[in-house]
Amino acid sequence: MRMRFLGRSLTGLFLLAVTAGLLALAAHTVLDALAERRAAPVAERPVQERVFTVPVVAVAPGEIAPELAAFGEIRALRRLELRAPAAGWIAELGPGVEDGAAVTAGALILRLDPADAEAALALAEADLSQAEAELRDAVAALDLAAEDLEAAEEQAVLRARSLERQRDLAGRGVGAAAAAEEAELALSSARQAVVARRQALAQAEARRDLAETALARARIGLAEARRRLDETEITAGFDGRLAELSVVEGGLVGANESLGLLIDPAALEVRFRVSTAQYARLIDADGRLQPLPVTVSLDVMGAEIAAEGVLERAGAAVGEGQSGRELHARLTEPRGFLPGDFVAVRVAEPPIDGVARLPATAVDASGRVLVVGEGERLREAAVEVLRREGDTVLVAAGDLAGTEVVAARTPLLGHGIRVRPVRPETDADAAGEAAVVALSAERRAELIALVEASDRMPEAAKARLIAQLEAQEVPAELVSRLETRLGG
Numbered sequence: 001m002r003m004r005f006l007g008r009s010l011t012g013l014f015l016l017a018v019t020a021g022l023l024a025l026a027a028h029t030v031l032d033a034l035a036e037r038r039a040a041p042v043a044e045r046p047v048q049e050r051v052f053t054v055p056v057v058a059v060a061p062g063e064i065a066p067e068l069a070a071f072g073e074i075r076a077l078r079r080l081e082l083r084a085p086a087a088g089w090i091a092e093l094g095p096g097v098e099d100g101a102a103v104t105a106g107a108l109i110l111r112l113d114p115a116d117a118e119a120a121l122a123l124a125e126a127d128l129s130q131a132e133a134e135l136r137d138a139v140a141a142l143d144l145a146a147e148d149l150e151a152a153e154e155q156a157v158l159r160a161r162s163l164e165r166q167r168d169l170a171g172r173g174v175g176a177a178a179a180a181e182e183a184e185l186a187l188s189s190a191r192q193a194v195v196a197r198r199q200a201l202a203q204a205e206a207r208r209d210l211a212e213t214a215l216a217r218a219r220i221g222l223a224e225a226r227r228r229l230d231e232t233e234i235t236a237g238f239d240g241r242l243a244e245l246s247v248v249e250g251g252l253v254g255a256n257e258s259l260g261l262l263i264d265p266a267a268l269e270v271r272f273r274v275s276t277a278q279y280a281r282l283i284d285a286d287g288r289l290q291p292l293p294v295t296v297s298l299d300v301m302g303a304e305i306a307a308e309g310v311l312e313r314a315g316a317a318v319g320e321g322q323s324g325r326e327l328h329a330r331l332t333e334p335r336g337f338l339p340g341d342f343v344a345v346r347v348a349e350p351p352i353d354g355v356a357r358l359p360a361t362a363v364d365a366s367g368r369v370l371v372v373g374e375g376e377r378l379r380e381a382a383v384e385v386l387r388r389e390g391d392t393v394l395v396a397a398g399d400l401a402g403t404e405v406v407a408a409r410t411p412l413l414g415h416g417i418r419v420r421p422v423r424p425e426t427d428a429d430a431a432g433e434a435a436v437v438a439l440s441a442e443r444r445a446e447l448i449a450l451v452e453a454s455d456r457m458p459e460a461a462k463a464r465l466i467a468q469l470e471a472q473e474v475p476a477e478l479v480s481r482l483e484t485r486l487g488g
Helices: 002-039 115-171 177-231 276-280 441-453 459-469 476-486
Strands: 052-058 062-064 067-076 079-083 088-093 108-112 233-235 240-243 258-263 268-274 293-300 303-314 325-331 342-348 352-359 368-372 378-382 385-389 392-396 404-406 419-422 436-438 473-475
Touching: 052 476, 115 177, 177 233, 268 303, 268 342, 276 325, 293 325, 436 476, 441 459, 441 476, 459 473, 459 476, 473 476
Parallel strands: 052 419
Antiparallel strands: 052 404, 062 352, 067 268, 067 342, 079 258, 088 108, 108 233, 240 258, 268 325, 293 303, 293 342, 303 325, 352 392, 368 378, 368 404, 385 392, 436 473
């Protein structure tokens, strides 16, 4: 037993020694291989210039009318506030009278209880009849007083003749002195009667004048009573639509109480505010606002309502705490708009010659663009930005007329970089398709080599990209992406 145990132990030690020797030999082999790899010279890849594919636009100067963009509010030019002329209860509402209803000129809106007005009219008519009768009586009395005065004057003339005759007889010694005195007393009485008749005539004239004044007052009272009776019916002054109605049949209203509004939907304007610099571009040499065309639009759930108009006037003063200028433009055919709508306003400014329209992404914050120069290398140039309109800008063309500039600047682009321009598609049939480019044989081979050399791309993706690159026309986006991600 002891010999068997010793034999097995020696065999185990022998196997352990052989295993350790094999492991040492393997480690030595690996270390030698690593040392040889480090000592071997590394094959350097040739450095290639990176070429970017960029979209470009041509600087084509011309005469362009800039558009000034603003936001404004639709307002009614013609509106009538309905108010109760007197207190009372509403006896009747016009047919179809409700908030938002359309009414025509002269249509009945509501009628107040006319009982008091009718009673006042009846009293005014009675007062008028009484004043007319009083005037007739005064005129008749004036006529009688005039006839009475005429008779008294004739009597005085006769008395004067009688006195002359008695004096003549007394001078010839025929008549008695007593008869002459009696005739003189009679003449004095006749003259006194004439004075009394004249006073009566004056009183009759004054009575007639008072009667005429009373008749005029009665006529005025009658006209006022008729007006108050007419005011119990409130009618539409023009064709329009009712708004803010607060009346019900049988309801009580007070004097001068507001009942609603009548708005003319065909007479609307838009009120909007612009900066002082923008306002300066809208006036002529004499400082008057030019009647420039205006377009007003309202986006309603994806559907746009638009109307044309013209600038009409500017605000008379700048409100407290505000700036700029408030402008008003009258809408020619405001179909679909309502007062209170918040709308977008575009004003067509006077046209400017010698300007070009470029994408806003083509110009940086300092007003510089990248121009495609000789050898398709980029160079920077400064431009004067005249207007900014949404995603585009208007620049003074100047020396850049006829050149091409990069449509969208990126941090990878700069002065001296070589690019491959992608010009916008001009074929109308291909306007909706993706932009494609035709590659030369050398460029196609370079891109395929870049794809094959990539160790981060799966084989299936490589095969798909190589198939696209071997086509006659390759999507420009694909070329740009490959150059950006895989290019050296």
